[in-house]
Amino acid sequence: MGDIPVVVVNSTKTAKELMEDPNLFNERAPAPVLNDYFKGRGLAGAHHPNGFWKDQRKFVSNIIRTLSGSGYKSFEVKLQEEINYLKKNIRQKADGRPFDILQSLQMTAANFIWVLTIGERFHHNDGFHQNVVKLLYDSLQSMKYVTASLIFPSMLRIPGNSVSKLFSYLDQLYVMLGQKIKDYRGIKPSGGQTSEDFVGLFMKEMDKYKDDPSKAPAYLNEDNLLFVLQDFFLAGVDTTSSTLYWLFLYLARNPSIQRKAFAHIQSVSGHRNSVALEDYGKLPFINALVMETLRVTAMVPIVARSNIHDFEFRGHKIPQGTWFLFNFYNMANDASTWHEPASFIPERFLDTEGNLAWNENFKPFGFGRRNCLGESMAKKEIFLLLANLLKEFEFSVEDESNLPTVEPNTGLMRVPQAYRVRVRDRSAKLTTNGHCKPSGLNVQSTLPLDIELWSSDVKLTCKN
Numbered sequence: 001m002g003d004i005p006v007v008v009v010n011s012t013k014t015a016k017e018l019m020e021d022p023n024l025f026n027e028r029a030p031a032p033v034l035n036d037y038f039k040g041r042g043l044a045g046a047h048h049p050n051g052f053w054k055d056q057r058k059f060v061s062n063i064i065r066t067l068s069g070s071g072y073k074s075f076e077v078k079l080q081e082e083i084n085y086l087k088k089n090i091r092q093k094a095d096g097r098p099f100d101i102l103q104s105l106q107m108t109a110a111n112f113i114w115v116l117t118i119g120e121r122f123h124h125n126d127g128f129h130q131n132v133v134k135l136l137y138d139s140l141q142s143m144k145y146v147t148a149s150l151i152f153p154s155m156l157r158i159p160g161n162s163v164s165k166l167f168s169y170l171d172q173l174y175v176m177l178g179q180k181i182k183d184y185r186g187i188k189p190s191g192g193q194t195s196e197d198f199v200g201l202f203m204k205e206m207d208k209y210k211d212d213p214s215k216a217p218a219y220l221n222e223d224n225l226l227f228v229l230q231d232f233f234l235a236g237v238d239t240t241s242s243t244l245y246w247l248f249l250y251l252a253r254n255p256s257i258q259r260k261a262f263a264h265i266q267s268v269s270g271h272r273n274s275v276a277l278e279d280y281g282k283l284p285f286i287n288a289l290v291m292e293t294l295r296v297t298a299m300v301p302i303v304a305r306s307n308i309h310d311f312e313f314r315g316h317k318i319p320q321g322t323w324f325l326f327n328f329y330n331m332a333n334d335a336s337t338w339h340e341p342a343s344f345i346p347e348r349f350l351d352t353e354g355n356l357a358w359n360e361n362f363k364p365f366g367f368g369r370r371n372c373l374g375e376s377m378a379k380k381e382i383f384l385l386l387a388n389l390l391k392e393f394e395f396s397v398e399d400e401s402n403l404p405t406v407e408p409n410t411g412l413m414r415v416p417q418a419y420r421v422r423v424r425d426r427s428a429k430l431t432t433n434g435h436c437k438p439s440g441l442n443v444q445s446t447l448p449l450d451i452e453l454w455s456s457d458v459k460l461t462c463k464n
Ligand code: HEM
Pocket: 043, 044, 045, 057, 231, 232, 235, 236, 237, 239, 240, 243, 294, 299, 300, 303, 304, 305, 364, 365, 366, 367, 368, 369, 370, 371, 372, 373, 374, 375, 377, 378
C-alpha cells in the first residue's frame, strides 16, 4: 500500500505461527506522523525505541488487576451504582416507547473508566462528562480516515485533514483530563495518593521518587499519566458500549435466546435484586452470549502490528517495519472453522455439560504481548451490566415485521447501525383493572406479567 510493504494475515493458524517469537510483533505498525505526536507516551502508542513500554505495561496491568480483582469490593460497588443509575435512566427514557439505548450505554461505559481512574462517576447530564464522550466519538470518527493518510502522506497537506483533526481532539481531551486530575488532587486526601483508583496508585508510585525524580522510571510522570488515561478512554469506551449495543440488538431480534439468558440469570440470582461479579463463573451462558456477539460482529476487524527486525517466513524475506494486518474479521467468520458463521449461536461456546468452552480461533482481544490490556476488566463490566439489565428488563424490536439490520457501520470498528428497542420492565405487575403497579406493593389480585403472558401488542401505560 503506497510504498509500505503490507502482509494481510487471514487465518489464526498463520497468526499463531507468526507469534511464536513473542518479541517479534510487539510493535504497532510504524506511522511517523503518529509517533511524532505521541513520542512513545501512553499505552497503545508506546513503542520499542523508548524501551519502557514493557515495564509500563506490567505496572499498569498490575494496577488494573488489583482494582478490579475479587478482593476489591469498592470497584464493584461503584460499578453497581452506575448500573442502578442506568436502570433508572432506561426506565425514564423508555416510558413505554421505543428508544435508542446507545447514548446511555456510552455514558455508562465512560463512567466505568472514570470509576477505574478516579474512583468517581458522573451524572449523565453533567456537561463535562458529555463533552468527554463527544470528544471520544469525534476522535474515533476522525481515526477512520487516519490510516489512509498514513499510507498516502500527501493527504496530510490538505488543510483540515483527518490527522490534524484527530490531534486537535486529543489535545482537548488532554487538557480536560489534566483539569480533572488537578481537581482530583484538590479533593482527595494526601494530594490524591490513594489506593482506591488508578490515578491514586500512579501518583503514589510517582511520589516514591519525589526526592530524586531522575531515578523514576521513564513512564512515571504526569504527562505520560494523561496519555495513559486518554488511551483508557479511547480504547475502553466505544468498544464496551458498542459490544453492549450489539448484544441488545441480537437479543431483541432473538427472544428465545433472551428468555434462556433470563432463566439462567434467575437460576443463579432469583432470590436477589442484582447479579454480582461473584456470579461470573456461574453463568456460562451469559459469557457465551458475549463471546458469540464479539465473534459474529468482529467488532475490531483488523489489528495492525509490525516486525521489529527482518525475518524469513515460509520462504519469504520480510523486511523490518512491514505492516502486518491481522484480519480478525476473517478469523472469526471463516466457514472452514465455524459452523454457520453468520448465525448467532451462543451455544457454540459451551461444551456438552453447559460449561464455557474456549475456542482458539477466537481472538477478539488480540494476540501476544500487545493484546488488549483491558480484556479482563471489559469482560467483567459487560457481564455485570448485561446480566443486571436482562434481570430487570425485556428488550424487544420496535416492529417485528421489519427487524433492525445486523449489517454494521464499518470504520475503525464495526458498530451497529442506529436502532430502537422496546423495553419492558419485568417488575411491572398487571392489576385486574389493567393498570401497572411496581413490584413490591402488596396489591391484592395482582397478576404478574411474566414472559409467557407478555405480548408485544399489549399496550401498557405504566407510570411506575
Ligand atoms: C469489548 C471491549 C474491548 C475489545 C473488543 C477490545 C479489543 C482490543 C484489541 C483487539 C486490541 C488490540 C490488541 C492487539 O494488538 O493484539 C486492544 C488494545 C488495547 N485495549 Fe482493548 N478492547 C476492549 C476494551 C478495552 C477496555 C475497557 C480498555 C481499558 C480499560 C482497553 C484498553 C486497551 C489498551 C490500552 C490497548 C493497547 C494495548 C497495547 O498496545 O499494549 N480495552 N483492545
